[in-house]
Amino acid sequence: MTIALTRPGTARLNLRVPRPGVAAATLFLAVALTAAIGPSLFAGDPLAADPLHVLEGPSGRHWFGTDQLGRDVFARVVHGARHSLSIGVAATLIAVGSGILIGLIAGLSHRIADEALSRSVDALSAFPLVLLALLFIAIAGPGTTSLIVAIGVALIPHFARVVRAQTFVVRRAAYVTHAVAFGAARSRLVLRHVLPNVLGPVPVLAVIGLSEAILLAAGLSFLGLGPQPPSPEWGAMISEGRGYLHIAWWASVLPGLVVTATIISLTVVGRFCQRRFEGREIA
């Protein structure tokens, strides 16, 4: 105890971002930028098959080699970045939007409505993430749209729980009771006073949610339940290249490494923000 209290400099705000954090953020920005402009600028056609150059190793012409149809793996990874990132972002947006709405309503309602909503969220999180998404896909059929919605729904509990807890704190805060005393309308009260103060932890959770969404999307497409071939998507590419593993490891391992790098960068950034937000010291 005494050690913690006398450590010098802990009271000052530490604005230095550690080097891994900078590297991770740069890496993710690079991936995001590649997804945004890569397909039209520097990556070739992801669908152009070349039967004369099938399963060739990485070279100057084909940075990541070619796949079983002679398609350029690098071009497919770059185009796939756009697919996979947009699926992840769209799913996260669904989860964040619904989570905020459910959490806010639960936090502001009376006991019975709150109890009903909270228990529903509990029930939702009683299913393992993958199974919940699988259940949704089984009902809606495989495809990009149902993949997005499935992952979005599966991630709702993360956000709904936190927003509800925040709402409980905020609605008892002095500025809210004062606004009530001044006769603020209910909608104004919620939009002007409660909502902005509830959102604090949401961006950090969204970064972590995004990495989970991308990972889950890659897993489900790997099972053939996402975007259908020949569209380039990271998980689907890894799955397709799997059959040629013994002669051409690059066709599935290189896209896999790109997924991993993306997830690592998001995780590092997310954890850094989380620690900063919680006011914990950064190791």
Add this chain to the structure above:
Amino acid sequence: MIRPILRRVGAGVLVLWAAATAAYLALLAAPGDTVDAIIGDGADTPLIRAQIIQEWHLDRPAVVQYADFLWRAVHGDLGRSYLLQRPVAEVIGGQLAPTLKLAATAAGFGILLALVLALVARRPWVRRLSSTTELVLVSTPPFLIGIVLLSVFSFRLGWFPVSGDRGAAALVLPAITMGLPIAGTLAQVLRDGLDRALEEPFAVTARSRGLRERSVLVRHALKHALLPAVTMLGWSFGVLIGGTVIIEQVFGRPGLGQVTVQAVSSSDLPVVLAVVILAAAVFVVINTVTDLAYLLIDPRLRRS
């Protein structure tokens, strides 16, 4: 002591009922006709349609069907597979053993590795190395770990079989693949807990009694660090379930995951529902047991 236990068990039952209901509602909301789904590619005549409606009780009101569904589910009857025309319980039961074997081995390996990583890697540079490894393990899609292991140890070196479930050798790579992400997360939680416990006054007292750092770590700090790790049990179970779905595909193993993927891609809803409800049930049981374990371990919780 009795009331908090009853309350937690009651909450668990409630969540389970809600999960079953949600799953049933999902079944109702499914687009397309149930009769079409049951017929599949088979012969489609009005007579067969009428037979199916009669056999599956599709002419009854939804509420009656729902009550019937719950009643049967409580008795372990989870309906019949559209695709295989066999009771779901039979379909799942037959595939349970290989999956349980894999999950148990993976969990054992994961927990062991986590303990080793957290307890042994204490020196600053080993620690940095080990936490970087953990980050990579947690962030790598499990199927990629599986693919890399497969291409190195099965295709290149030929140490392990490429697919199937024959003998202990076939279990090694899938179990490692599934155990690694669990080890990564658990090790992080354990290390955080150990660090926190080692700064507590009781650790200082133990040191002042002349205990060596290793005994302080193992005999005193570890117990405290295990508490948050126990909370992760439910989460690990989710990872294991999600893991089996994908790992069984990668390694061509029979099991619950294969059945699930097949059922999902052919919209065999009774099977999907049953797997989901079963998973939710196990999850609720694990979480309830964890909560109760807390009551036993930490007397302060019994009062609230």
